[in-house]
Amino acid sequence: MSVAQQVQSNPAIFISGNEAVALAARDAGCRVASAYPGTPSTEILEFIAAYPDLYTEWSINEKVSLEVAIGASLAGSRALCAMKHVGMNVASDALMTQTLIGAVGGLVIAIADDVGLSSSQNEQDSRYWGRFAHLPVLEPSDSQDAYDMTRFAFGLSEQYAVPVILRLTTRICHVKGLVTLSIPQVKEGRKFTKDPSRLVMVPGNARQRIPLMLERDKTLATFSESCSLNVIEQGSTRQVGFITSGAAYCHVREAFPDAPLIKLGMSHPAPIEMIREFADSVEKLVVIEEVEPLLETELKAAGIQLHGKEAIPRMGELTPAVITPAVARLLGKENTIAAVGVTEVFPRPPTMCVACPHLGIYYCLSHVKNTIIAGDIGCYTLGAGHPWNALDTCISMGASLSVAQGIDKGRSEEDANKNVLAVIGDSTFLHMGMQGLLDITYNKGNVTILLLDNRAVGMTGGQNAPSSGLNIHGDATVKIDFRKLCEALGVRSERIHEVNPYELPTLFKALRDEVKVKEPSVIITNQPCVLTERYAKQPPLTVDTDKCTGCSNCLDVGCPAILVARRETVIKPNGKEKVLSFVNIDSAACTGCNLCINTCAPDAIVPVISTARIDTVELK
Ligand code: SF4
Numbered sequence: 001m002s003v004a005q006q007v008q009s010n011p012a013i014f015i016s017g018n019e020a021v022a023l024a025a026r027d028a029g030c031r032v033a034s035a036y037p038g039t040p041s042t043e044i045l046e047f048i049a050a051y052p053d054l055y056t057e058w059s060i061n062e063k064v065s066l067e068v069a070i071g072a073s074l075a076g077s078r079a080l081c082a083m084k085h086v087g088m089n090v091a092s093d094a095l096m097t098q099t100l101i102g103a104v105g106g107l108v109i110a111i112a113d114d115v116g117l118s119s120s121q122n123e124q125d126s127r128y129w130g131r132f133a134h135l136p137v138l139e140p141s142d143s144q145d146a147y148d149m150t151r152f153a154f155g156l157s158e159q160y161a162v163p164v165i166l167r168l169t170t171r172i173c174h175v176k177g178l179v180t181l182s183i184p185q186v187k188e189g190r191k192f193t194k195d196p197s198r199l200v201m202v203p204g205n206a207r208q209r210i211p212l213m214l215e216r217d218k219t220l221a222t223f224s225e226s227c228s229l230n231v232i233e234q235g236s237t238r239q240v241g242f243i244t245s246g247a248a249y250c251h252v253r254e255a256f257p258d259a260p261l262i263k264l265g266m267s268h269p270a271p272i273e274m275i276r277e278f279a280d281s282v283e284k285l286v287v288i289e290e291v292e293p294l295l296e297t298e299l300k301a302a303g304i305q306l307h308g309k310e311a312i313p314r315m316g317e318l319t320p321a322v323i324t325p326a327v328a329r330l331l332g333k334e335n336t337i338a339a340v341g342v343t344e345v346f347p348r349p350p351t352m353c354v355a356c357p358h359l360g361i362y363y364c365l366s367h368v369k370n371t372i373i374a375g376d377i378g379c380y381t382l383g384a385g386h387p388w389n390a391l392d393t394c395i396s397m398g399a400s401l402s403v404a405q406g407i408d409k410g411r412s413e414e415d416a417n418k419n420v421l422a423v424i425g426d427s428t429f430l431h432m433g434m435q436g437l438l439d440i441t442y443n444k445g446n447v448t449i450l451l452l453d454n455r456a457v458g459m460t461g462g463q464n465a466p467s468s469g470l471n472i473h474g475d476a477t478v479k480i481d482f483r484k485l486c487e488a489l490g491v492r493s494e495r496i497h498e499v500n501p502y503e504l505p506t507l508f509k510a511l512r513d514e515v516k517v518k519e520p521s522v523i524i525t526n527q528p529c530v531l532t533e534r535y536a537k538q539p540p541l542t543v544d545t546d547k548c549t550g551c552s553n554c555l556d557v558g559c560p561a562i563l564v565a566r567r568e569t570v571i572k573p574n575g576k577e578k579v580l581s582f583v584n585i586d587s588a589a590c591t592g593c594n595l596c597i598n599t600c601a602p603d604a605i606v607p608v609i610s611t612a613r614i615d616t617v618e619l620k
């Protein structure tokens with residue numbers, strides 16, 4: 001059976017948008033794919049990595065990832081890099097020059113916006129990068145779009161020698177839909193062509209490229225007017241029409257099934273004349289765009305009358321429950337359109353995993369006084385929450401060390417005796433933290449650094465990193481020696497300690513000793529993320545309820561397997577009230593890490609199968 005026949009006989013497959021992008025990359029003949037993991041984009045590379053003919057890598061950070069993809073494109077291969085929205089801030093330096101050079105092999109940059117901030121430090125609208133970098137932006141609305149538009153993007157990139165941004169959002173990345181595949185292409189790499197005037201962006205050459213880039217803007221704007229991705233859907237009413245794109249299109253269609261609309265698959269450059277004509281055909285025109293009023297501003301500047309963010313929220317997803325009442329108000333029909341109900345869920349604070357190796361660190365940090373602690377991006381950001389409350393700042397990837405340096409150097413007399421600490425994970429340290437450490441040592445800062453090496457990119461699901469010694473396929477590769485790295489960055493070897501984070505007394509001692517020292521120190525923890533295969537479970541524990549005094553010390557560890565079974569208010573000898581919390585351990589969840597045992601004076605925490613106390617457990 002030919003490939004074409006196979007594709008035709010294939011029923012549609014049920015996949016997420018991320019998987020659809022991965023499949024499309026393979027089917028478009030992409031030869032190189034790179035990423036730094038980050039929700040909601042992580043799975044794109046994980047799925048692509050399953051295709052053996054495609055080179056894939058977890059890059060050190062998004063800028064490196066984009067540069068790898070740029071290199072592959074310039075070498076003549078189709079290339080894709082994927083990142084979450086904040087990653088594009090890191091990659092932007094490369095992007096803003098690459099736009100002048102343009103693409104050779106098709107170059108697709110998939111940026112996944114965390115609209116609604118499910119797991120990010122901010123909400124960004126990556127469509128801005130299209131305007132800023134003069135690049136076309138494609139916006140899939142579902143998994144089929146994600147597949148079709150990714151393939152389209154490679155062709156568009158080569159046709160106009162321009163990198164193409166594929167703007168995804170959490171809902172597109174993670175929601176599954178039916179996708180019909182089309183015939184795969186095989187794209188061989190082309191010979192690298194030396195062309196310094198195009199590829200070497202010194203000022204003299206870059207100046208020559210700017211007019212070409214501006215000319216390309218005009219060509220792309222003309223293309224957008226007839227682009228097959230920009231579609232008018234005629235409705236049965238004319239009272240209100242919509243312009244929308246991405247996930248918002250699905251929400252508009254669900255909320256207003258009969259309304260006419262323009263679905264912009266290629267949202268930048270926008271097809272202004274097509275929209276102008278559509279605007280004349282409806283009584284009211286409303287732009288439904290997640291997050292910023294980009295299109296609204298452009299269309300208003302073009303003299304098109306419409307409604308936008310004065311009525312439609314600027315933050316979060318524009319679900320039917322959000323847009324239905326907003327549009328009703330615009331139409332003066334406050335009570336005529338019922339808002340779509342949403343199921344209320346019990347609010348749950350984010351917390352770390354059962355037996356997470358970071359629990360011990362934060363237990364210690366919450367018991368060390370007189371500190372200012374700069375945090376970073378990763379699982380350990382959760383140390384800011386209950387019960388630890390042990391982080392004072394958290395800005396961006398790798399910022400903890402440089403922020404701590406700034407706190408150290410900028411502190412007032414009042415804070416002169418405070419201990420300044422920075423907490424960072426292994427992957428984050430390699431991503432952007434190393435430079436901060438060099439700044440601290442070079443400029444003689446006084447910061448105690450906790451380098452939490454759990455040998456994985458823990459927050460996004462335990463992906464491999466140079467700290468794990470494994471690549472994206474799980475094959476052995478270089479394993480970074482953090483002690484040597486920190487030494488190379490200027491920390492004296494006596495000030496570097498490697499500690500098992502489950503050994504609380506050792507951890508406490510290292511911490512208390514090092515904060516007293518007036519020079520940079522690094523405490524490296526060395527136990528793996530519990531979500532990886534590298535973590536070794538031990539026999540679980542339980543609570544001997546006859547011995548439990550309800551002191552609640554073990555609750556300060558913050559392990560989700562420890563649960564309050566009963567509370568009791570007692571009167572202390574001094575007449576004050578005290579609440580006792582008697583606990584249970586969910587033994588099915590407990591991994592026997594032994595952390596909580598250290599906190600229990602009456603030895604009430606015991607193995608499930610025996611009443612003997614476990615004192616030491618060998619962990620990998
Ligand atoms: S031993 Fe204690 S801290 Fe460790 S997983 Fe079990 S309950 Fe949690």
Ligand code: SF4
Pocket residue numbers: 543547548549550551552553554555581582583599600601602603604605
């Ligand atoms: S530390 Fe021990 S005594 Fe105190 S609440 Fe926990 S199990 Fe009970």
